[in-house]
Amino acid sequence: MGKIKFYWSIVSPPSRVVKLVLDILKIPADEVEIDVMNGGSRSPEYLKVNPEGKVPAIDDNGLILTESRAIIQYLVEKYGKDDSLYPRDLAARALVHSRLYFDNGSLWPLLHEVYGPLFYGEEVNPDSVKRVQENMQSVEGFLQKNKWIAGPNLTIADISFACIIAGLQPLFDFDISPYPKTVAWLKECSKSIPNYKLIEEGDRVLKIEMDKIPKKS
Structure with missing residues (x-):
């Protein structure tokens, strides 16, 4: 093999x-x-x-x-040697799926839509940022009863969310401080996800590439 x-x-x-x-x-x-x-x-x-x-x-x-x-x-x-990242329990796995569907169907495509103009040298519509704020309020809600995005333990949902949310501030100057549960969760991700520095390095490289894009007048 x-x-x-x-x-x-x-x-x-x-x-x-x-x-x-x-x-x-x-x-x-x-x-x-x-x-x-x-x-x-x-x-x-x-x-x-x-x-x-x-x-x-x-x-x-x-x-x-x-x-x-x-x-x-x-x-x-x-x-995987065990099911810690992707639980086999039906209810626990369904919650992971629910979060990943939100990520794929709402969080990630909305960021593409709102901040996509930056990759063409255009300005972001301030009104559209309100929709990102609404999505982040949903993320904050996911964390009201649980330490992690999909329950009491770190799962693949946390890894997927972290790779997106960690870049909001450094790439798009989006303030996540109004979402304290999310801030605390992201800090925990930085300590609990092995090689988390890859996320930060990726955002650093992407920001360099974004800064090279000529701004349209």
């Missing part, structure tokens, strides 16, 4: 999610870095891997998977 081939970019938060899970599970992988800031994900070679032209993707002995949340569920299910 060969190594997993892992297509990713450090500037991509979903890529970092998969990278962190690979590291936590100590899964050896051949990493292929895709230069997404310069069109690498739209190259003919990569489009054969993922016709959507997005990272991350994995090739596990011929099984090609895209979408970070699907990938990490697969990795933990197949390679």
Whole structure:
């Protein structure tokens, strides 16, 4: 059985999610870095891997998977030594799924919509930021009764959320201080997620790339 081939970019938060899970599970992988800031994900070679032209993707002995949340569920299910990150208990797993669906269906696409103009040198509409605030209020609500996003223990949902929320302040100057539960949770993530520094390094590199984008007048 060969190594997993892992297509990713450090500037991509979903890529970092998969990278962190690979590291936590100590899964050896051949990493292929895709230069997404310069069109690498739209190259003919990569489009054969993922016709959507997005990272991350994995090739596990011929099984090609895209979408970070699907990938990490697969990795933990197949390679995890226990179910701590992805509980087998039906109710606990359903809660993890619920949070990941919120992440994939609301949190992540909304950030794309609101802050996407920055990647084209355009300004963000201040009114649209209110919708991000509403989403963050939902995240704050998830943490009212639990230490972690999907219950009493750290799961793959926390890793996925952390890779997005950690970048709000350094990348978009979004103030998360009005959400104290979220601030405390993110601090706990920084201590509990192995190699958390990858998230910070990815945001640092992405900010450098964003600063290179010419501003439209």
